Amino acid sequence: MTSKRGFFLSIEGIEGAGKSTLAEALAQHFGARGCEIVLTREPGGTRIGDAIRNVLLSDDKEMSHRTELLLFEAARAQHVDELIRPALARGAVVICDRFADSSLAYQGHARGFSHSGVQTLNDFATKALKPDVTILLDLPASAGLARQKGLDRISSQGLAFHESVRNGYLALAEAEPQRIKVIDAREDTETVLRHALEAVVAALAEVK
Numbered sequence: 001m002t003s004k005r006g007f008f009l010s011i012e013g014i015e016g017a018g019k020s021t022l023a024e025a026l027a028q029h030f031g032a033r034g035c036e037i038v039l040t041r042e043p044g045g046t047r048i049g050d051a052i053r054n055v056l057l058s059d060d061k062e063m064s065h066r067t068e069l070l071l072f073e074a075a076r077a078q079h080v081d082e083l084i085r086p087a088l089a090r091g092a093v094v095i096c097d098r099f100a101d102s103s104l105a106y107q108g109h110a111r112g113f114s115h116s117g118v119q120t121l122n123d124f125a126t127k128a129l130k131p132d133v134t135i136l137l138d139l140p141a142s143a144g145l146a147r148q149k150g151l152d153r154i155s156s157q158g159l160a161f162h163e164s165v166r167n168g169y170l171a172l173a174e175a176e177p178q179r180i181k182v183i184d185a186r187e188d189t190e191t192v193l194r195h196a197l198e199a200v201v202a203a204l205a206e207v208k
Contacts, residue, residue, distance in 0.1 A: 006088030008129070009200060010099035013137035014166050015155045016144030017185045018192065022137065023097045025193045026200070030093055038087040041097035043075035046082045057152035069107040069121065076100065077125040085129065100126055101134060101172055101180070106154070109168025110161050133203035135196050136173050137185035141166050144185075 009026070011019045020041075027039040043053040052075040056068065076099075087094050100122040108118040141162035148155060173180040181199040183192055 006091050007093045007204060008084070008088055008096070008131045009094065009203075010096045010101065010131040010134045011137065012098060012101050012105070012134055012169060012180075013185060014139070014141055014144045014162050014169070016147035017137035017139055018147075018189070019097045019137060021189065022135065022192060022196055023095050025189070026196060027095050029193070029197065036087075036090070036092040038083065038092050038094045039097075040079070040083060040094065042079060042099055042102065043072055045079040045084075045096075046075075048078045048082075049075040052078075057154065059153050059156075061153075063153070065107065065111045065113070069103065069111070069113060069118065072103050072107065073121045073125040076103075076122075080126050080129055085127075096131070099131060099134070101136075101169070104172060105165045105168035109171065110157075110164040131179065132206075133199055134180045135199060136169055136180050136182045137192070138166065138170065138182050139185040 011023050011026075013019050023039060023041075027037045031037045042049070043056055044050045052071050056063075056071050056075075084094055084096070103122060104115060104118050107113050108115050141159055144166075145155075145159065145162060170182070173182050181196075183195045183199075185192060187195075
């Protein structure tokens, strides 16, 4: 698993889907095979991004939805410029817990902003960078929320909000089945990892 231009994998899903667990398992798997792994997350991944993350996930109920969207995009722009693109340029495997699809699902579908408007902001923030493959961990919103160990400003939104996020993700997967691979997050950890590895290996074959 080597590529001069690197390989970009994102992991998406609603709250409690197991994104962080899968990201760490994939990082260990490919790291053990000699790959340079950059394991990161959104919002965050940089000093500026982490500062924005603290604002976004605070319990400040006065934050407008437009502010929320623009803060996510600001953190993403810094993330891409400072961390992701340089890592890909040196041939690393970048594994990102959430990326631009999350804004389309959360701020677009669930918050009500237009898909085209959010996509335009995504393209500006990322300079049109897209993952080589995206793993969408899917499960009912009620099941995901039941797994939550702690709540923040966004995860504490009601069940209807998170159901809308899930529907947004599934619509994205239907529109881009070649890139976005849906995995049942209710499966056990080993099964989820196996399905994810199958999707990544297939995507790597396309990249090469």
